[in-house]
Amino acid sequence: MAGTKSVLVTDKNIPDDENRDQGYKTTAFKDFLALIKIGIVNSNLITAFTGMWLALYFSDKSFLQELDIVFYTLIGSALVIAGSCAINNFYDRDIDHVMERTKVRPTVTGKINPKPVLVLGILLILVGTGLLLLTTVMAAVIGLIGVFSYIFLYTIWSKRRYTINTVIGSISGATPPLIGWAAVDSDLHLIAWILFLIMFIWQPPHFLALAMRRVDEYRAAGVPMLPVVHGFDITKRQILIWVICLFPLPFYLHSLGYIFVILATLLNVGWLVLGLKGYKKKDDIKWATQMFVYSLNYLTIMFVAMVIVTLV
Ligand code: HEM
Numbered sequence: 001m002a003g004t005k006s007v008l009v010t011d012k013n014i015p016d017d018e019n020r021d022q023g024y025k026t027t028a029f030k031d032f033l034a035l036i037k038i039g040i041v042n043s044n045l046i047t048a049f050t051g052m053w054l055a056l057y058f059s060d061k062s063f064l065q066e067l068d069i070v071f072y073t074l075i076g077s078a079l080v081i082a083g084s085c086a087i088n089n090f091y092d093r094d095i096d097h098v099m100e101r102t103k104v105r106p107t108v109t110g111k112i113n114p115k116p117v118l119v120l121g122i123l124l125i126l127v128g129t130g131l132l133l134l135t136t137v138m139a140a141v142i143g144l145i146g147v148f149s150y151i152f153l154y155t156i157w158s159k160r161r162y163t164i165n166t167v168i169g170s171i172s173g174a175t176p177p178l179i180g181w182a183a184v185d186s187d188l189h190l191i192a193w194i195l196f197l198i199m200f201i202w203q204p205p206h207f208l209a210l211a212m213r214r215v216d217e218y219r220a221a222g223v224p225m226l227p228v229v230h231g232f233d234i235t236k237r238q239i240l241i242w243v244i245c246l247f248p249l250p251f252y253l254h255s256l257g258y259i260f261v262i263l264a265t266l267l268n269v270g271w272l273v274l275g276l277k278g279y280k281k282k283d284d285i286k287w288a289t290q291m292f293v294y295s296l297n298y299l300t301i302m303f304v305a306m307v308i309v310t311l312v
Pocket residue numbers: 015037038039040043044045047101166167169170173174199203204206207210296299
């Protein structure tokens with residue numbers, strides 16, 4: 001529809017270099033949003049919200065009567081994720097100038113000095129953890145596990161050393177639904193762990209598809225992503241294996257109803273079919289773009305659907 005922005009992503013509206021280059025003419029607010037990686041924060045909030053929503057649903061609690069918990073969980077999660085992303089930007093400022101995708105970040109252009117970025121990152125994490133503590137200790141602890149795994153295990157230890165960085169990075173991105181669940185119920189239910197697993201397994205295909213699109217930039221920056229080190233054929237096979245691993249998971253969510261299980265399985269089949277097409281496609285980059293776009297829509301549809309099916 002003219003004038004409205006689609007919620008779902010197409011290969012026409014994913015951020016491209018042309019759009020990013022306009023980032024040179026930024027405002028302080030836009031720089032701040034780039035610093036905290038607002039796209040990553042927002043999408044992780046979807047999964048944290050769903051974790052929290054399902055915990056409320058399965059423990060027969062009313063959303064409207066728990067608005068304080070809802071507020072602390074969402075703002076607390078947003079702040080710990082934003083703070084972690086700011087610290088990731090602080091640490092990576094020496095390689096981010098090499099990549100088209102990241103060279104307009106304020107930590108690279110010099111619009112924000114490194115030291116205040118580090119201080120801001122730490123403050124955001126502290127305030128976010130404080131807010132999560134107002135829910136349950138478990139939620140705050142899981143938040144800190146997310147912070148530790150993103151900053152230390154991924155950014156500092158593995159990102160520039162090992163190809164397995166993608167899998168290690170996936171631990172942090174899978175924690176937000178657990179935070180959401182734990183904020184309502186510290187006793188993590190099987191469903192909470194299935195949400196964790198969906199997010200953990202979803203991330204390698206998401207990131208490896210992106211790494212194929214940006215293979216030259218990652219090579220230039222010296223980041224040992226799978227397509228840089230082992231090439232496209234092995235990466236395509238790995239992507240397919242991760243997508244196949246998603247197949248059993250919706251069946252553990254049968255308590256959400258068969259409509260959800262069918263929808264989630266259709267999403268998995270769609271991703272697998274697109275993945276298999278990769279073996280025939282001559283244009284690997286075009287295929288990787290489609291896989292990346294699919295990953296973003298998959299995530300949104302899957303986690304929004306989990307909420308909708310509890311309402312009908
Ligand atoms: C191993 C973990 C992950 C890695 C390495 C990763 C990497 C990336 C990168 C590098 C981009 C930028 C794409 C571009 O500019 O062309 C991106 C985009 C995106 N990622 Fe991920 N991601 C991971 C996990 C997640 C998680 C957990 C979520 C959501 C819950 C997520 C959601 C998104 C979204 C919505 C975008 C597009 C918006 C944007 O550019 O900010 N990612 N991802």
